[in-house]
Amino acid sequence: xxxxxxxxxxxxxxxxxxxxxxxxxxxxxxxxxxxxxxxxxxxxxxxxxxxxxxxxxxxxxxxxxxxxxxxxxxxxxxxxxxxxxxxxxxxxxxxxxxxxxxxxxxxxxxxxxxxxxxxxxxxxxxxxxxxxxxxxxxxxxxxxxxxxxxxxxxxxxxxxxxxxxxxxxxxxxxxxxxxxxxxxxxxxxxxxxxxxxxxxxxxxxxxxxxxxxxxxxxxxxxxxxxxxxxxxxxxxxxxxxxxxxxxxxxxxxxxxxxxxxxx
Amino acid sequence: xxxxxxxxxxxxxxxxxxxxxxxxxxxxxxxxxxxxxxxxxxxxxxxxxxxxxxxxxxxxxxxxxxxxxxxxxxxxxxxxxxxxxxxxxxxxxxxxxxxxxxxxxxxxxxxxxxxxxxxxxxxxx
Numbered sequence: 001x002x003x004x005x006x007x008x009x010x011x012x013x014x015x016x017x018x019x020x021x022x023x024x025x026x027x028x029x030x031x032x033x034x035x036x037x038x039x040x041x042x043x044x045x046x047x048x049x050x051x052x053x054x055x056x057x058x059x060x061x062x063x064x065x066x067x068x069x070x071x072x073x074x075x076x077x078x079x080x081x082x083x084x085x086x087x088x089x090x091x092x093x094x095x096x097x098x099x100x101x102x103x104x105x106x107x108x109x110x111x112x113x114x115x116x117x118x119x120x121x122x123x124x125x126x127x128x129x130x131x132x133x134x135x136x137x138x139x140x141x142x143x144x145x146x147x148x149x150x151x152x153x154x155x156x157x158x159x160x161x162x163x164x165x166x167x168x169x170x171x172x173x174x175x176x177x178x179x180x181x182x183x184x185x186x187x188x189x190x191x192x193x194x195x196x197x198x199x200x201x202x203x204x205x206x207x208x209x210x211x212x213x214x215x216x217x218x219x220x221x222x223x224x225x226x227x228x229x230x231x232x233x234x235x236x237x238x239x240x241x242x243x244x245x246x247x248x249x250x251x252x253x254x255x256x257x258x259x260x261x262x263x
Numbered sequence: 264x265x266x267x268x269x270x271x272x273x274x275x276x277x278x279x280x281x282x283x284x285x286x287x288x289x290x291x292x293x294x295x296x297x298x299x300x301x302x303x304x305x306x307x308x309x310x311x312x313x314x315x316x317x318x319x320x321x322x323x324x325x326x327x328x329x330x331x332x333x334x335x336x337x338x339x340x341x342x343x344x345x346x347x348x349x350x351x352x353x354x355x356x357x358x359x360x361x362x363x364x365x366x367x368x369x370x371x372x373x374x375x376x377x378x379x380x381x382x383x384x385x386x387x388x
Contacts, residue, residue, distance in 0.1 A: 026278055027367060037367075115369075117278070195328035202325025206316050212309065214342040221339035222317070224330040230337070231329045244329075250339065251371035258341050258366055 027053070028115040031107055033259055036145050038063075038106065040262065041118060042070050043136035048127045049120045050074060055113030061106070064123060069133030073102055080108035090128050094138040103143045153217055153236035160234070160260045161241050167253060169229050171243040172196065184244070188229065192242045199242075203233065217261045221254050223247045232257075264387070269380050270297035277376040279368025281345070282361075285384060286311045288319055289357035314338075314349045314359045339370065346370055350377050352385045360384075 027037035041051055048066035061078045064071040072090050077083035083105045086098055134142065154175060161171045161183070170184025172192045182189055203210075203220070211218055223230035230250040232243040234257065245253055264272070270283040274297055282298040284307060293307040316322050317338035326335060338349040345366055352358040360381040362373055 026365070026369070028369065191329065195326075198328060199322075199325040202321040202323075206321050209309075209316060210313055210322070210340055211342055214344050216343050219339075219341040220317075220322075221337070222323070222326045222330060222335040223337040224333040224335045228331040228333060231326060242329075247337075250337070251374045254339055254341055254346070255368075255370045258346065258370075262343070262367065 026115060026117050029259060030114065031110045032145070034110045034114070034116065035103070035106060035143055036140075037118075039136050039140050039143070039145055041065070042139065043068050045120065048123045048130070050123050051118065051120050053116040053118055055116050058113040059109045060116075061109055064128055064133075066123075066127065066133065067130050068136050070136070070139055071128040071133035073105070078105065078109045080105045083108075090132045091134050092132065094134050094142045096134070099134055099139070099142050154239040156217065156261055157234055157236045157239045157241055160257060161243060164243065164253070167245065167249060169244040169246070171241055173239070173241040175239050180239075188244045192244060196242055199233070207235075217257075219254055219257050221250045223250055264383070266295040266384050266387075267297060269384050269387075270295060273297070273362075273376055273380040277369065277373045279365040280362050280373060281365065282363040283377075283380075284310060284361040285381075286314060286359045286361055287357055288315050288351075288359050291315065293361075310347075310361050310363070311359075313340075313347070314361055317349055318351050318359060337374070339374075341366065341370075348373055348377055350374075350381050353382055356385060358385060 027034055029037070038053070042065050045051060045065040046068060050062055051065050052060060052062045054060040059078045062074040064074050070091060072088060073083065073086045075087040077087040082101055086102055086105060089098060091098055158173060158181070161173055164171065168184060170188035170192060171182065172179060172189060173181040210220065218235045220233045220235070221230060226247045228247065229244040230247040232245060232250065232253060234241040234243065266285050270285060273283050274280045282296065282302060284293050285295045286293045288311065291311055293311050296302060296307060318335055323334050334355070336351040340347045343366060346364045346368055348362040348364065348370070350360040360377050362377055364373055
């Protein structure tokens with residue numbers, strides 16, 4: 001995907017969901033997920049912005065971002081060893097030793113909290129020149145972040161369900177019209193297989209209504225009380241999966257799916 | 264606490280909810296909305312239509328066999344754009360709570376808080 005098509009796709013999304021100035025979002029997870037979320041935020045920021053990450057009753061850090069580049073860690077620096085030396089110092093390129101130093105600082109900060117709200121504001125003053133900074137893609141490589149770029153939706157889906165382990169009761173993965181793989185309790189697998197076609201009849205006729213034209217990996221969860229397993233249906237077009245889980249686990253697994261397809 | 268206050272409190276308690284709405288699926292009407300920005304009536308109608316499809320309509324019917332012949336009381340959809348939660352009122356009522364959330368929202372927490380909020384709204388009559 002070239003930069004123009006990527007931008008067009010992004011703008012199309014922005015037209016659908018305008019982000020209000022100062023609107024707060026939240027990133028959560030372990031070090032790797034948080035670091036990946038920071039890079040995603042940088043990748044989605046085109047105009048010069050001060051992007052602030054704040055843990056509730058915990059540490060905060062602020063980044064200068066423009067043109068999908070990380071330009072600098074901004075003051076006030078977080079209380080972490082090495083942070084003060086980096087504050088307000090422009091990052092020239094991916095080989096700049098401060099890029100690795102900043103990763104180390106962020107990892108120390110992430111050791112103190114696992115959830116950060118994200119807000120963006122215009123940069124004060126003149127900011128940095130627009131050609132200064134490390135592009136998100138180079139930053140991702142420099143920080144060793146695993147991305148889903150180049151991974152097909154089919155592979156994404158397969159890696160997700162196979163990673164569920166005993167968090168799921170059973171799952172059935174379908175590619176095209178074939179069952180590609182399955183896992184778990186035989187009775188539950190039989191139930192999923194028996195009712196899958198009936199479910200798909202209703203689902204496919206209403207897919208457009210449910211997701212309102214949104215393309216890409218989608219997830220539908222249905223549950224009926226705590227006594228019956230909840231059903232998670234993962235839809236990646238030609239590849240799909242039915243996953244039966246304890247009803248109490250539907251929220252956590254749906255959130256993990258979102259993280260899995262977002263990185 | 265009235266319905267609007269309960270929806271506002273839900274959004275304050277569980278971060279990541281862009282919109283919370285209380286709807287009556289039998290009449291197809293959204294009765295109360297809490298959102299950061301004013302939303303078009305067409306959007307509310309569309310959300311209520313999705314709630315009906317998932318909890319009472321064609322998708323619910325199709326999932327009946329997988330859910331032990333019981334209609335769903337919880338539906339959740341996610342895309343790269345957002346996550347949406349649809350909760351039916353306790354004891355199989357026709358009222359529903361609808362939440363439109365950020366794609367990375369804490370869905371576990373919103374499900375828990377949403378069920379409590381809906382129970383409170385229904386109990387208050």
